[in-house]
Amino acid sequence: METIDKLNNYKEKINTKIKDFFDSEIEISKKKDGKITELIEHIKEFNLRGGKRIRAVLALVSYELFDGKDFNSILDIAVSVELMQSFFLIHDDIIDNDSFRRGGPTFHKIYENSNENLGQRESEGIAIVAGDILESLSKKMILQSCFNEQIKIKILEKFNEIIENTCYGEFLDILSSKQNPNEDDIIKIHEFKTAKYTIEGPLHLGAIAAGADENEMRILSDYAIPLGIAFQIKDDVLGFFGDEEKLGKSAGSDVKEGKKTLLIIKAIENSSQDDKEFINKCLGNKNVTKRDISKLREIVKKSGSLDYSEKLAEKLVSEAKKALEKSNIKKEGKIFLIDIADFMIKRDC
Amino acid sequence: METIDKLNNYKEKINTKIKDFFDSEIEISKKKDGKITELIEHIKEFNLRGGKRIRAVLALVSYELFDGKDFNSILDIAVSVELMQSFFLIHDDIIDNDSFRRGGPTFHKIYENSNENLGQRESEGIAIVAGDILESLSKKMILQSCFNEQIKIKILEKFNEIIENTCYGEFLDILSSKQNPNEDDIIKIHEFKTAKYTIEGPLHLGAIAAGADENEMRILSDYAIPLGIAFQIKDDVLGFFGDEEKLGKSAGSDVKEGKKTLLIIKAIENSSQDDKEFINKCLGNKNVTKRDISKLREIVKKSGSLDYSEKLAEKLVSEAKKALEKSNIKKEGKIFLIDIADFMIKRDC
Numbered sequence: 001m002e003t004i005d006k007l008n009n010y011k012e013k014i015n016t017k018i019k020d021f022f023d024s025e026i027e028i029s030k031k032k033d034g035k036i037t038e039l040i041e042h043i044k045e046f047n048l049r050g051g052k053r054i055r056a057v058l059a060l061v062s063y064e065l066f067d068g069k070d071f072n073s074i075l076d077i078a079v080s081v082e083l084m085q086s087f088f089l090i091h092d093d094i095i096d097n098d099s100f101r102r103g104g105p106t107f108h109k110i111y112e113n114s115n116e117n118l119g120q121r122e123s124e125g126i127a128i129v130a131g132d133i134l135e136s137l138s139k140k141m142i143l144q145s146c147f148n149e150q151i152k153i154k155i156l157e158k159f160n161e162i163i164e165n166t167c168y169g170e171f172l173d174i175l176s177s178k179q180n181p182n183e184d185d186i187i188k189i190h191e192f193k194t195a196k197y198t199i200e201g202p203l204h205l206g207a208i209a210a211g212a213d214e215n216e217m218r219i220l221s222d223y224a225i226p227l228g229i230a231f232q233i234k235d236d237v238l239g240f241f242g243d244e245e246k247l248g249k250s251a252g253s254d255v256k257e258g259k260k261t262l263l264i265i266k267a268i269e270n271s272s273q274d275d276k277e278f279i280n281k282c283l284g285n286k287n288v289t290k291r292d293i294s295k296l297r298e299i300v301k302k303s304g305s306l307d308y309s310e311k312l313a314e315k316l317v318s319e320a321k322k323a324l325e326k327s328n329i330k331k332e333g334k335i336f337l338i339d340i341a342d343f344m345i346k347r348d349c
Numbered sequence: 350m351e352t353i354d355k356l357n358n359y360k361e362k363i364n365t366k367i368k369d370f371f372d373s374e375i376e377i378s379k380k381k382d383g384k385i386t387e388l389i390e391h392i393k394e395f396n397l398r399g400g401k402r403i404r405a406v407l408a409l410v411s412y413e414l415f416d417g418k419d420f421n422s423i424l425d426i427a428v429s430v431e432l433m434q435s436f437f438l439i440h441d442d443i444i445d446n447d448s449f450r451r452g453g454p455t456f457h458k459i460y461e462n463s464n465e466n467l468g469q470r471e472s473e474g475i476a477i478v479a480g481d482i483l484e485s486l487s488k489k490m491i492l493q494s495c496f497n498e499q500i501k502i503k504i505l506e507k508f509n510e511i512i513e514n515t516c517y518g519e520f521l522d523i524l525s526s527k528q529n530p531n532e533d534d535i536i537k538i539h540e541f542k543t544a545k546y547t548i549e550g551p552l553h554l555g556a557i558a559a560g561a562d563e564n565e566m567r568i569l570s571d572y573a574i575p576l577g578i579a580f581q582i583k584d585d586v587l588g589f590f591g592d593e594e595k596l597g598k599s600a601g602s603d604v605k606e607g608k609k610t611l612l613i614i615k616a617i618e619n620s621s622q623d624d625k626e627f628i629n630k631c632l633g634n635k636n637v638t639k640r641d642i643s644k645l646r647e648i649v650k651k652s653g654s655l656d657y658s659e660k661l662a663e664k665l666v667s668e669a670k671k672a673l674e675k676s677n678i679k680k681e682g683k684i685f686l687i688d689i690a691d692f693m694i695k696r697d698c
Contacts (some may be wrong), residue, residue: 175467
């Protein structure tokens with residue numbers, strides 16, 4: 001499939017650029033302190049561990065869609081988005097108290113497990129600081145790019161806005177974990193924390209760099225926001241019903257974390273008193289068994305909640321595709337973005 | 350004293366600008382979510398609680414020193430430095446597990462004490478995110494200023510570099526708390542975490558905005574780095590020997606935190622075995638008594654360590670002043686910066 005080849009080709013270029021950037025930062029750090037060099041080596045390793053690079057790819061695709069010609073400069077911007085993503089992951093993993101990420105230890109665990117004699121508190125402190133450094137480096141990447149100053153300023157404004165909105169989403173998410181969010185609350189979190197961040201933001205960055213106009217930016221938003229919300233709904237369904245091996249994480253982990261997904265709140269809304277109580281008993285319970293998860297899955301299906309989530313995700317994806325189809329965006333780009341939308345919703349991991 | 354009047358006049362303008370900026374952000378947030386508005390109100394309150402505004406003032410002074418004419422725009426940059434300072438304080442207070450800041454609760458404590466039903470973990474999570482938001486807002490302030498794009502890019506590069514270096518200082522500081530730093534290690538932390546951040550960075554920002562040349566930037570560094578290190582040494586001396594009431598914090602708090610200041614490590618180096626053991630017993634001990642602190646003060650004096658710190662600070666300040674005096678920087682600016690240096694080292698709180 002052409003789209004997959006294109007994705008893999010981009011991914012390779014992105015990874016090479018990340019590596020080169022950190023190698024240069026490592027050289028600079030040697031004049032500062034050996035421990036700082038080690039820190040940047042850890043940050044480099046964390047950034048190169050993998051990830052789908054979907055955000056960077058979207059920035060590249062969008063730039064080409066609007067006839068941008070300076071591939072090397074947009075690659076800098078695309079990579080800056082991946083650095084931002086790692087910055088968020090480092091901070092999120094502290095907040096969620098996670099130990100594993102991208103097949104390795106979370107950033108605070110790297111230092112907790114090192115021979116630096118650090119406790120949990122100090123290791124988390126270092127991870128907070130490492131996230132802050134990475135956030136700065138992501139902007140350095142933009143500042144170093146060869147775009148002219150006018151474009152750089154516009155990119156930085158958008159980049160800043162993305163960070164701000166993603167933080168608001170994370171903030172609402174933390175609050176909701178201790179409250180009783182309704183569907184609107186959850187959709188708003190998906191909009192801020194996923195749709196604006198993962199889809200709209202990168203597309204807008206590419207478009208701004210290529211000089212797209214306001215109308216084109218709006219079309220991208222009309223595509224990105226519903227697709228992003230659908231993407232997150234699908235993610236939550238996969239987290240609950242997906243194949244553990246393919247996902248690389250335990251299917252019950254969202255339940256153990258007490259995550260109030262659309263799937264869960266709709267099931268609570270439409271279940272018998274007994275089933276409701278069972279769901280609430282399992283949520284946030286670290287000792288939930290495989291059998292409990294199986295029973296939960298049955299309850300979620302029976303309540304119609306799985307069906308509801310899947311239908312809503314499909315409806316949103318079709319909305320996203322329609323927004324593209326009726327626009328005057330050029331054909332090749334349309335096909336690619338529609339493929340991406342299908343890929344996001346049909347994936348099984 | 351003319352310098353003090355000038356400082357107070359600047360301070361008022363800075364506080365008004367901070368207030369106006371957040372009022373506008375609060376309006377914008379109302380379209381997003383009521384909880385986001387509340388969050389920004391808390392961030393505003395935290396920023397307006399006070400602080401000496403020394404960093405903002407230095408940026409303003411430096412701009413005027415190099416004949417910058419657009420006071421309103423440099424005020425935006427000066428305020429962005431104060432927002433950055435609050436961002437660092439919010440993250441530092443999580444790392445240090447502090448409860449009070451600027452006469453009120455630390456940011457994580459605001460949420461822990463609210464009626465949002467949040468535990469320590471979630472409250473710290475919100476404070477991490479609030480710091481990240483503030484970091485973004487500090488850059489928004491720069492992006493919104495009326496300087497032209499070329500200058501804005503240069504300011505953002507410097508601003509980014511300041512954040513990065515301050516983070517390295519904080520990182521080295523966290524590591525050193527669990528190790529045995531020597532004098533060079535401590536001076537390096539002071540250089541990154543205080544001198545570059547509190548003195549050199551703001552001066553450079555003002556100078557860049559006014560179009561200063563490389564030679565002028567170097568003169569500012571030659572003044573700022575020794576002064577900044579002296580400032581931190583003085584701060585540690587005050588934290589240990591200063592008047593509790595004037596300082597607004599317990600004189601033993603650094604000892605209880607286990608902070609390895611120059612004062613402490615020099616005392617350890619030059620004390621009898623018994624005294625060494627006593628110091629090590631007190632460091633990081635939350636139950637240290639007033640009597641212990643009195644005895645510690647005697648040991649530090651007897652060892653010659655207080656004398657050493659004071660002499661070193663004086664030597665560094667005189668180095669800083671000399672760098673200015675022999676430069677061709679204009680007289681009025683010289684007098685003001687020399688007054689600032691004296692003020693920093695002679696202060697008793």
